[in-house]
Amino acid sequence: MKRIESPKNARVKxxxxxxxxxxxxxxxxxxxxxxxxxxxxxxxxxPLVELMVDERTAIPPGxxxxxxxxxxxEAVMKAISSTETPQGIAAVCxxxxxxxxxxxTALLIDAVQDPGNLGTMIRTADAxxxxxxxxxxxxxxVYNPKVVRATQGSLFHLPVVKGDLVQWxxxxxxxxxxxxxxALENAVDYRTVPPSSSFALLVGNEGSGVRPDLLRLTxxxxxxxxxxxxxxxxxxxxAGILLYSLQAVR
Amino acid sequence: MKRIESPKNARVKxxxxxxxxxxxxxxxxxxxxxxxxxxxxxxxxxPLVELMVDERTAIPPGxxxxxxxxxxxEAVMKAISSTETPQGIAAVCxxxxxxxxxxxTALLIDAVQDPGNLGTMIRTADAxxxxxxxxxxxxxxVYNPKVVRATQGSLFHLPVVKGDLVQWxxxxxxxxxxxxxxALENAVDYRTVPPSSSFALLVGNEGSGVRPDLLRLTxxxxxxxxxxxxxxxxxxxxAGILLYSLQAVR
Numbered sequence: 001m002k003r004i005e006s007p008k009n010a011r012v013k014x015x016x017x018x019x020x021x022x023x024x025x026x027x028x029x030x031x032x033x034x035x036x037x038x039x040x041x042x043x044x045x046x047p048l049v050e051l052m053v054d055e056r057t058a059i060p061p062g063x064x065x066x067x068x069x070x071x072x073x074e075a076v077m078k079a080i081s082s083t084e085t086p087q088g089i090a091a092v093c094x095x096x097x098x099x100x101x102x103x104x105t106a107l108l109i110d111a112v113q114d115p116g117n118l119g120t121m122i123r124t125a126d127a128x129x130x131x132x133x134x135x136x137x138x139x140x141x142v143y144n145p146k147v148v149r150a151t152q153g154s155l156f157h158l159p160v161v162k163g164d165l166v167q168w169x170x171x172x173x174x175x176x177x178x179x180x181x182x183a184l185e186n187a188v189d190y191r192t193v194p195p196s197s198s199f200a201l202l203v204g205n206e207g208s209g210v211r212p213d214l215l216r217l218t219x220x221x222x223x224x225x226x227x228x229x230x231x232x233x234x235x236x237x238x239a240g241i242l243l244y245s246l247q248a249v250r
Numbered sequence: 251m252k253r254i255e256s257p258k259n260a261r262v263k264x265x266x267x268x269x270x271x272x273x274x275x276x277x278x279x280x281x282x283x284x285x286x287x288x289x290x291x292x293x294x295x296x297p298l299v300e301l302m303v304d305e306r307t308a309i310p311p312g313x314x315x316x317x318x319x320x321x322x323x324e325a326v327m328k329a330i331s332s333t334e335t336p337q338g339i340a341a342v343c344x345x346x347x348x349x350x351x352x353x354x355t356a357l358l359i360d361a362v363q364d365p366g367n368l369g370t371m372i373r374t375a376d377a378x379x380x381x382x383x384x385x386x387x388x389x390x391x392v393y394n395p396k397v398v399r400a401t402q403g404s405l406f407h408l409p410v411v412k413g414d415l416v417q418w419x420x421x422x423x424x425x426x427x428x429x430x431x432x433a434l435e436n437a438v439d440y441r442t443v444p445p446s447s448s449f450a451l452l453v454g455n456e457g458s459g460v461r462p463d464l465l466r467l468t469x470x471x472x473x474x475x476x477x478x479x480x481x482x483x484x485x486x487x488x489a490g491i492l493l494y495s496l497q498a499v500r
Binding site: 116120123124125126127128129130150152153154157158224225226227228229230231232233234236237238239240241244247249 | 366370373374375376378379380402403407408474475476477478479480481482483484488489491497499
């Protein structure tokens, strides 16, 4: 097995570039960190390129790893990690292919910039059995390490793609799939919408919500009533409440 | 008005101590940052002690501020801020008094350590019209600046107290208020529990969930079904789904 000791090694510099959007876009690769995420990638047959393992760490038994393994020092692992205490395992993975045929339920996300919120929504969509997540303009990069971490591996479980939300809303409506926007005005209480096995939910930016020009294109807009004095709900919490309310078990 | 220019000023050192739990516990004070939070404190008649305002910033018109205002330089504001780009306004506030008489609905939180999750749950409990939030052992400090920020001001809207969850569960049950734990085993689908105007919901640690000895004390334990391949939901998302499902509008 190959072994890299110095954080100044050329290979380490290439890995570090994957911590930036530019580096990921130029190479079509991204970084994974930690046992849980790498294990999810292995189990999901994700297109892994190589594994980096801290010299003091062992690959857990039972992992079917068919890609090259590079043994690295703690210093190298720290250099390529975006966390303060790296777990000792990381991987390079190709950006994931996305199959969007036959999508009946989708979460459309308009300009959600916080990586934690974006990753949590992908995880929530997975849990709720949603078929796909579509990211409009202004969203954080799905391959940002903080987004990847917040997905807890759900990134490997359902297609997550960038797209033009205007076109996607039109496409769903053409297929007879209702699209529900989230809005505070000109909207109905979400509990009046019956659960269904085909729908798209559109959520928006943390501060400004969904863009008005998108809200005008939806089948209907819904709101979550606020009973206390909070002005609004966190967008990932709102998405969870709505997806679980709208989703009919198939 | 008093003016402080140097981050080395003794007063600035006192403020900086409030960024640590030790400093907050010793003084009974905590720091607020940013227009939205300070405005929520002013509107809620929170026990503010003083306001710190960047010399290039103005206090918004209409704020009824009856506490001393200290004008500070950008360097001072940076020194006392826990964010990368301070908004130019901060405040010292006394820890909040908590009135727990007549509480009919409550969110009990066992050992949630992530400040963002904890703050988001306090915000969600506020939105859902819950009467109180009770933090058991192992929770992040509610006056941690990251928790305060994630509450988006909801900290000022409902009582948030530390407590012994064993005692609180017993107290609610004595009052005829059902306590629902969240668990993956020996639990019922949350949708089988009818909405009510009196209940307590118990959620737990991000990794390990609610402690088993607490789950044994509840009236009933509930789970949220997972339809996809995610192993679980984020605890704040789960709390949102459950609170909105359990809460009956009063």
